[in-house]
Amino acid sequence: MLSTRILTAAVALPLAVLAIIYLPALGLAMAVGALMLGGAWEWAALSGLGHTGRVAYTVLSAGVMALVLGLRQSDGPVSTDIVVLGLAALFWLCAIGLVIRFPAQWRTTLGRRPLALAIGLVVLAAPVVAVAYIDQADEGPLLVLMLCLMIWGADTGAYAAGRTLGRHKLVPRVSPGKTVEGAAGGLIVAMLVGVLGAFVLDLDGWRTLAMALLGAWIASISIVGDLTISMFKRSAGVKDSGRLFPGHGGVLDRLDSMLAAAPWFVIGLHLVLLAA
Known part of the structure; x- marks a missing residue:
């Protein structure tokens, strides 16, 4: 029911914001974990x-999450942060092709249980690593909040634009309800969040543009995360991944966008810093 969805969101969103602002980096990483x-x-x-x-x-x-967090500060030729975030980001790029071609090749890729479970270990650890990585910066809580606002803004913009303007199906074989117009609305809102974030961070013009482009990419890859979990649910023959959040479904129903967006947000921040 709509009232249940609204009530759950009214409780969960303020708790999430308070956790981002007040929890220390390790505490927030453990909460995400x-x-x-x-x-x-x-x-x-x-x-x-x-x-x-x-x-x-x-x-x-x-165990994997604990190991990765435990090794973050250890000396080595390659940081575990880079390995986990890089592998996760690469997977989400590959997932674009799986979404476009679904259901072709599903049985030989994510439809294969060993491969799906192995990939899950990486993509589920990536948001934990990303939050821990981002939150250690001077503006860490603000950056984590910006990531969430980009995702939430993209979701809200997509819903509003899809309901009012949606005409053309995005990927009907995976998610019949998603439209091209909705996706465009999500991108616009996420870009506005990026511009607002650049203003708060006092970034220059080129970096403001880079933040807007980062918002567009976060919205885009968030859709891929959403559609990937939809492919899993279609293959399993279920409507929701779980029942943890009344009216919203399970963790993967609510945080599918975060799975894909978190590693790319970290990569995007580094690219923004390189903007001339």
Whole structure:
């Protein structure tokens, strides 16, 4: 019901903002990690594992997240941050092709349980790593909040534009409800969030443009995250990934965009800093 969705959002969104602002970097990473473990449980279920398998996969995911966070400060030729975020970002680029071609090649890619479970370990750890990485900066909480606002803005803009202007289906074989007009609305709102963020951070003109472009990319790759979880649900024959959030579904239903956006936001921030 719509009232349940609104009530859940009214409770969850302020809690999320307060956590971003007031929790220390490690505390926020652990909070995101707890959500991602819920996502691991659902990812295992969508991959076809039974109860025992889901428990084992969730425990394994917790171990991977703890290991990655524990190794963040260790000396080595390549940072674990870079490895995890790079692999996750690469996967989401590949997922674009899977979404466009669905259901072709599904059975030979994410439809293969071992491959899906292995990829899940990386993509579920990536938001935890990204938040820990971003939050260590001087403007860390503001940047994490900007990431969330880009995602939330894209989702809100897509919903509003899709409901009022939506005519042309985006990827009907994956998600019949999404439209090209809705996607465009999401991109515009996310770009505005990027411009606002640049203003708050007191960035110059070129970096403001770069932040707007980053907003557009975050909105775009967020759609890919959403559609990828939709492919999993269609393959599994379920409507929602879980029931943690009343009226909204499970963790993956709500944080599918974050899975794809978080690693690319970190990469995008580095590119913004390079803008002349």
